[in-house]
Amino acid sequence: xxxxxxxxxxxxxxxxxxxxxxxxxxxxxxxxxxxxxxxxxxxxxxxxxxxxxxxxxxxxxxxxxxxxxxxxxxxxxxxxxxxxxxxxxxxxxxxxxxxxxxxxxxxxxxxxxxxxxxxxxxxxxxxxxxxxxxxxxxxxxxxxxxxxxxxxxxxxxxxxxxxxxxxxxxxxxxx
Numbered sequence: 001x002x003x004x005x006x007x008x009x010x011x012x013x014x015x016x017x018x019x020x021x022x023x024x025x026x027x028x029x030x031x032x033x034x035x036x037x038x039x040x041x042x043x044x045x046x047x048x049x050x051x052x053x054x055x056x057x058x059x060x061x062x063x064x065x066x067x068x069x070x071x072x073x074x075x076x077x078x079x080x081x082x083x084x085x086x087x088x089x090x091x092x093x094x095x096x097x098x099x100x101x102x103x104x105x106x107x108x109x110x111x112x113x114x115x116x117x118x119x120x121x122x123x124x125x126x127x128x129x130x131x132x133x134x135x136x137x138x139x140x141x142x143x144x145x146x147x148x149x150x151x152x153x154x155x156x157x158x159x160x161x162x163x164x165x166x167x168x169x170x171x172x173x174x175x
Contacts, residue, residue, distance in 0.1 A: 014087030
């Protein structure tokens with residue numbers, strides 16, 4: 001899953017959203033390959049502590065400027081939409097997500113996700129064993145993990161989604 005953020009809630013009115021996060025945790029605990037990419041805004045001591053309560057910090061990477069909201073399931077289904085993972089985003093806002101049951105389309109988005117996972121997303125998140133920065137956002141404790149970067153011209157399409165070919169072989173634009 002790639003989303004701007006995941007904000008667990010302890011509010012009673014958000015119990016259905018909490019059940020969704022618990023379901024993701026259980027999939028991870030049961031050995032399902034769960035991977036999460038969120039934006040740099042998630043990388044604070046406050047949110048890492050909350051994600052750690054659900055063991056999601058173990059499957060999380062941080063990628064700058066993520067605004068996507070997408071989930072790929074078993075290389076067969078993809079969900080794309082506008083919903084943030086919060087109580088408001090899943091229960092109260094007027095957002096929408098389209099669920100596509102098509103292996104070709106799901107695998108297309110899965111390739112993009114794996115590319116982001118391996119080349120753009122940092123494996124290291126804020127270190128909870130240290131105090132957060134004076135601003136309270138934990139940014140001072142963030143560490144970067146070196147990543148392999150594509151450098152050959154023929155791999156430019158891997159770095160630039162607008163140069164990728166879609167499932168039908170046509171040039172696709174990801175926005």
